[in-house]
Amino acid sequence: MAYSLQRALKILQFCPNTPGLRALQNKKELTELLTAINKTMNSLQEDKRPPLLLKLAPDLSVDEMKDIVSVINKKDSRVDGLIISNTTFDRNNLSNQEFAHETGGLSGKPLTSKSTEMIRIMYKLTQGKVPIIGVGGIFTGQDAYEKILAGASAIQIYTALIYHGPPIVSKIKSELAELLLKDGYSTVTDAVGKGVV
Template sequence: MASTNKFKQMAKLCGLGFGVFSAICIYKEDTQFYKKFIMPAVHLLDPEQAHRFSVMINKYRLLPKSKYSDPQSLKVQAFGRIFSNPVGIAAGYDKNAEAILGLKDMGFGFVEIGSVTPLPQEGNEKPRVFRLKNDKAVINRYGFNSDGHEKVLQRIYELRESNFDGIIGINLGKNKTSPNPIGDYVKGIIRFGPVADYIVINISSPNTPGLRNMQGKKELHDLLVPVVEAVRKVPNRPALLLKLAPDLSYEERKDVAEVISKKECRVDGLIVSNTTISRPDTLNCKEEAKQTGGLSGKPLKELSTEMVADMYKLTKGMPIIGVGGISSGQDAYEKIKAGATVVQIYTALVYEGPTLVSEIKKELVSLLAKDGYKTIGEAVGKSSSS
């Protein structure tokens, strides 16, 4: 009995010691601790459970606020707003506007919500999210699971009424069985326009049947005419952005650029890009790669950066949010030099943890100084124009 009690006491002391050690590492924003202990533990949950757990952590602001203070060199002006830094969280993480405050605490310069659909919908059947660990990638086929306009709008109104001054983008989707997809986007603009800094028309998710067809030349024109008209009527008009798929051919990219150059279809910027339905031969996780859905993470990096450069040139410098495969400051910098004004991350957080945000920003500052740039804006499009 005595030895058993000693063992229990020893176990309690070890547990307490590790708890204290963990708290200190989290407080110090120890990147290696997250990589070696926290993220592997989180990965014991299935991917969707882990996603929900992460959202709840940020909803209740359980992590300490990032101690990194954004320097002047990271300040960016885009879409009529001043961003304290160019690193945002991509749509798909905080689908229902639950975690905005926690994400701002983490150090993000802006938060994009959604995709939000007019009516609540469950999305596709589970399982619908898959990790490709050896590829630092994820495949998802969520299918616009959303709490709907009413609930999401109420959360954002409450946040704005509390004097939250962070930059919020609202990513709009259509309901799966909607008889009027264009009407769904117009409704979203009318509802969210007054509380959003920018609105995103998402017609590039691969997980809603027929959605990507709206990127076709005629279909895109027919969509954008009423959408642009609706945005122009919103008081304190938010910026209007279009989110594109990386799987568009060069000719299709040219068609998009031609359509959005027309006055009646003119958007304020692009998001490049969404997930890809392609499966590179270089993927290590062959079985997981057979899953249907959009691939994100490291394997998407080159494809999305190439598309950023294409769209920057084709639109003669239209502001772009670059997203896809960013897991370091160098990755972010490549997208900025290709033509992105600001960038977004998501999948890399699944593998690296929350300290990644500060790590990217620190590296960006060093890279700017190394190249002799005083601000992010000076680096935008430099590799595309050379």
């Protein structure tokens, strides 16, 4: 099925948690989608071309992640960065099983470890050549630091912002600065991927 830019943009307007849309992360669909988007973006003037970031679901298998890397390594379906990760459907680690059968994507603390591990895997698979924005369950400087050590070069928060408001940003930055200094790093960039073996 060929993708026009109009169809691609219509699809991208929806949350990836909409039924059926996560299928766009399979190799064939993703290749077609990213190729169509790149074709249109390449027709733009260089200074008008926005970065193309691909947000991934944390429930992918390692084989699916390898497929994604094979797609984004091709010139025609490349991306400028990855956002890891979207919300999860996994309810196995919920402390309150009363809500385990609710539908939709789960964010916040239940996502912290899952997204950090996915960052680590994708950083290794891409050999650190694709910038990663780490997201998922970041409430403290330690949460952010673990994602940076796993390979994230930037951090995004949303659930913590909802529960704690804008002051959470200063708190996370302050705690992160202390952790970087304690481990002898001058900048965040110095620490990116240092926890990956």
